Amino acid sequence: MSAKNQEQKGEETIKDVVTILRAGPICDDCLGRAFAKLGHGFSNHERGRTLRTLLAMLGVDGKPGTCWICDGLFGRVKDWADRAVAASKGIEFESYLFGVRLPSRLAQMEAFFNEKFPTGLAEPLKHAFNREVGKAFEALAGHGTIDLSHPHLSFIIDLERDKIELRILPLYIYGRYRKLVRGIPQTRWPCRKCRGRGCEACSFTGKQYLESVEEIVSTPFLVAAGASESHLHGAGREDIDARMLGTGRPFVLEVVSPRSRCLDLPHLQSLVNASTAAKVQVNGLHFVPRETVALVKETHAKKTYRALVAFEKDIHSKTLTEALDSLIGTIKQRTPQRVSHRRADLVRERRLLEAKGNLLSPLQAELELCGEGGLYIKELVSGDNGRTLPSLAARLGVASRVVELDVIDVTSESFPDS
Numbered sequence: 001m002s003a004k005n006q007e008q009k010g011e012e013t014i015k016d017v018v019t020i021l022r023a024g025p026i027c028d029d030c031l032g033r034a035f036a037k038l039g040h041g042f043s044n045h046e047r048g049r050t051l052r053t054l055l056a057m058l059g060v061d062g063k064p065g066t067c068w069i070c071d072g073l074f075g076r077v078k079d080w081a082d083r084a085v086a087a088s089k090g091i092e093f094e095s096y097l098f099g100v101r102l103p104s105r106l107a108q109m110e111a112f113f114n115e116k117f118p119t120g121l122a123e124p125l126k127h128a129f130n131r132e133v134g135k136a137f138e139a140l141a142g143h144g145t146i147d148l149s150h151p152h153l154s155f156i157i158d159l160e161r162d163k164i165e166l167r168i169l170p171l172y173i174y175g176r177y178r179k180l181v182r183g184i185p186q187t188r189w190p191c192r193k194c195r196g197r198g199c200e201a202c203s204f205t206g207k208q209y210l211e212s213v214e215e216i217v218s219t220p221f222l223v224a225a226g227a228s229e230s231h232l233h234g235a236g237r238e239d240i241d242a243r244m245l246g247t248g249r250p251f252v253l254e255v256v257s258p259r260s261r262c263l264d265l266p267h268l269q270s271l272v273n274a275s276t277a278a279k280v281q282v283n284g285l286h287f288v289p290r291e292t293v294a295l296v297k298e299t300h301a302k303k304t305y306r307a308l309v310a311f312e313k314d315i316h317s318k319t320l321t322e323a324l325d326s327l328i329g330t331i332k333q334r335t336p337q338r339v340s341h342r343r344a345d346l347v348r349e350r351r352l353l354e355a356k357g358n359l360l361s362p363l364q365a366e367l368e369l370c371g372e373g374g375l376y377i378k379e380l381v382s383g384d385n386g387r388t389l390p391s392l393a394a395r396l397g398v399a400s401r402v403v404e405l406d407v408i409d410v411t412s413e414s415f416p417d418s
Contacts, residue, residue, distance in 0.1 A: 084133070221263065
């Protein structure tokens with residue numbers, strides 16, 4: 001910028017400052033943020049004080065009073081920082097972020113100020129206030145840095161209600177679980193009759209089943225993190241009467257509002273496995289970002305099953321092999337009757353990738369079936385009264401049903417441990 005342009009810009013700035021000062025009492029912070037893009041290394045307060053001093057030297061009276069724009073809001077920065085420190089006492093964190101809800105009057109005054117004095121250099125009141133409270137909070141707390149994307153602590157200052165709200169970023173822990181027994185659901189299952197409120201049918205537990213993989217796995221983590229709530233997000237789920245064997249099913253454990261973040265995952269893994277060795281085991285635990293939840297839940301993993309199947313009539317080994325070979329390919333499945341009450345009635349196409357088996361007797365066989373995620377294995381065997389086509393029962397011409405089912409592999413290159 002040439003010297004002439006710099007001089008012209010300086011004169012325009014002085015005129016803008018004079019106009020603003022004569023409009024009414026204004027604090028140094030609001031005066032400074034009207035010219036926030038001028039200079040570097042200055043706070044808005046310093047910038048405003050400097051401009052006010054310069055104009056005073058030129059004979060322009062601009063003594064500060066109760067600011068007509070923010071109504072003294074920036075004078076209460078330390079008070080809000082103190083309240084934030086008190087709200088976060090005893091909580092482990094490394095990063096933070098502040099937000100503010102302005103009363104309608106302040107929002108209107110801010111809009112009027114920007115419209116009346118369009119300097120083109122201003123910083124919004126919200127941005128400036130959030131930053132200053134954050135700086136004061138960090139100084140008082142003695143640690144922490146601002147994080148605009150995934151802060152450990154998020155504070156919302158509600159000026160209308162004179163209240164500060166604190167949200168603690170959940171912990172996300174990836175791993176795999178093995179369910180070694182049948183009869184346990186993946187997640188907590190509310191009682192069908194009372195919907196979780198507690199009744200005689202559920203012995204006032206509010207649960208259809210007394211325990212779940214989610215509850216078994218999460219208990220040590222809730223204690224260690226000082227949290228009261230968690231959610232287990234699995235890469236699909238096996239039926240209650242099916243086991244999850246092999247390397248286990250990928251999951252992310254979301255620990256809500258943890259007061260402690262520095263968890264000893266190997267130790268907690270040992271606690272889970274020692275306390276429930278005969279039921280549920282976990283492995284490969286490590287911290288992950290929250291985006292992993294969507295990745296795990298939305299990935300259509302390849303799944304391999306072992307099924308014990310019973311036939312209504314005697315079957316020959318060659319007949320079984322031919323029937324299994326003929327099933328490999330696209331399977332069309334209308335939503336199974338057993339889950340139609342909770343899933344949309346659609347016809348879905350999934351691929352059966354591999355199929356093999358051997359007869360244990362003329363009336364019973366053990367099968368190993370590998371298919372795309374979302375393929376219903378029980379219905380692939382039974383046909384579900386014609387809702388699954390083709391099916392093993394249809395190929396054999398003999399009624400067939402799964403007696404026992406185990407998941408023995410869940411794989412995808414998308415998973416963090418692949």
